[in-house]
Amino acid sequence: MDIRTICVLGGNGKTGEPEKVERFELNMGDIISIVGPTGCGKTTLINDIELFANRNTPSNRLVMINGETIPEDFSFDPRKHPIALISQHTNFLSDLPVGEFLKIHAKVRGGDNPEQMIGETLEFANQLTGEAIITSTGMTELSGGQTRSLLIADAVIIGNSPIILLDEIENAGIHRTKALELLKQFRKIFVFVTHDPHIALLSDYRIIMKNGSMEKLICTNPEERKVAADLGKIDNLMLNFRTYIRSGQEISEDMMAEQLETLKIVN
Amino acid sequence: MKLIIFAGPPTCGKTTVIRQVIRRMLKKGHKPAYLKIDVLYADEDKIIGEEFGIPAKKLYSGELCPDHCNVVVMDEAVEWAEKSGSDYLFVETAGLCLRCSPYIENSLGVVVLEATSGMNLPYKIGPMLTLADIAVITKIDLISQAEREVFRYRVIEAAKEITVVESNALYGIGIDPIVRHIERSGEIEQPMFLRGNPPVGTCTICVGKKEIGAKNHFGVLRTMEHDLFYIGE
Secondary structure (H helix, E strand, O other): OOOOEEEEEOOEOOOOOEOOOOEEEEEOOOEEEEEOOOOOOHHHHHHHHHOOOEOOOOOOOEEEEOOEEOOOOOOOOHHHOOEEEEOOOOOOOOOOEHHHHHHHHHHHOOOOOHHHHHHHHHHHHHOOOOOOOOOOOEHHHOOHHHHHHHHHHHHHHHHOOOEEEEEOOOHHHOOHHHHHHHHOOOOOEEEEEOOOHHHHHHOOEEEEEEOOEEEEEEEOOHHHHHHHHHHHHHHHHHHHHHHHHHOOOOOOHHHHHHHHHHOOOOO | OEEEEEEOOOOOOHHHHHHHHHHHHHHOOOOEEEEEEEOOOOOHHHHHHHHHOOOEEEEEOOOOOHHHHHHHHHHHHHHHHHHOOOOEEEEEOOOOOOOOOOOEOOOEEEEEEEOOOOOOHHHHOOHHHHOOOEEEEEOHHHOOHHHHHHHHHHHHHHOOOOEEEEOEHHHOEOOHHHHHHHHHOOOOOOOOOEOOOOOOOOOOOOOOOOOOOHHHOOEEEOOOOOOOEEEOO
């Protein structure tokens, strides 16, 4: 399926009142974040997208692809499923070794060269994790961070879906700025559910959720983009200190001063 | 009368799926009846009877193997549902036996499988899956999409002709396609026949011999070394 746009028409919130955001549309290459306090319905919104909600989920939303609704009993050839959802799961339940699981998934997704896909997937995932994932490890033995890194890499490389939904990519201690950087190399529609201001401001749009309802749609303005760049510096500062701590160094005020200067956080 | 038989390992979500299906069937003006067959304890008949005000009944198989119980009572069960003015009979089986299968010819066989139950489950449960018409995969929200795709693949690999429906029954997601299959299913024909072949032989354990070891038994036997053989008249 050749995806050009995805459009979500509002339904109702938890108490049944109509959503204030009546519709939003994403074009290929767009990035949108869904923000709001926990329990406000962010995950439900991406689940609706993933299920091609047709006024048949509790939210009553309607999702259209290229301006058309997807009939309810339309079942995609799993090889061509246009949406990959990376859920909040930080553990796998599959009693299979990583290599075998990826091999079956590559087969399900109809890749020409499963071995190469598996290699690329692990290479992608291992850029985000602390310790590398090995193919002979059981899926259930992976740590939370390794699980999420593998989920992201699998969705992008093996899934190769044009629309990627990511639920709280910042969780479980993966290298999220690196993840964003790697993801942006692929021309897709990205939908992030996030609590991270940096990710939210790097997006083209953000939807503010409240009480199960899409409350507001904001288009990131030029000033916000500048702030995003500053937040990126602060992110890097935190990451550098994380590296110091992880590698067993003792922290000094000089380190902080040096970081603040090299990252140009203070002039 | 249309007969819909649900099977699946314990706690896989059969009752939750059935409740969602019945809710939608009633909205569409159908008249479902519900029969639960279980071994020792069940209260689903009460819950479903009270929730929907439909004819609901339970049956304890007790000393009988539950799938054996299905076979010997199903004609009466269909009669009961007909007399109570229903046009659909939903039978929820105990779902324990991995060798038998409760499906009847011209009924709709629905196997309910938990997405969380491990990648080898489709190969482990035999006729309960391979003789079913529809496999409903429940609790899909508990696993990742990649795992869902691999699990679905394994279900289809074990049962090539089956229709797979993925569902999060608690939230009523994925129920409508099941309802459509139920509506499209055929009428039951008398006399009714079991769809699959039950396991071979009469079992000496069934008739009360408790000693361990093949030497203490007769009929169709096996040992660690030898596959099936027969001792007896």
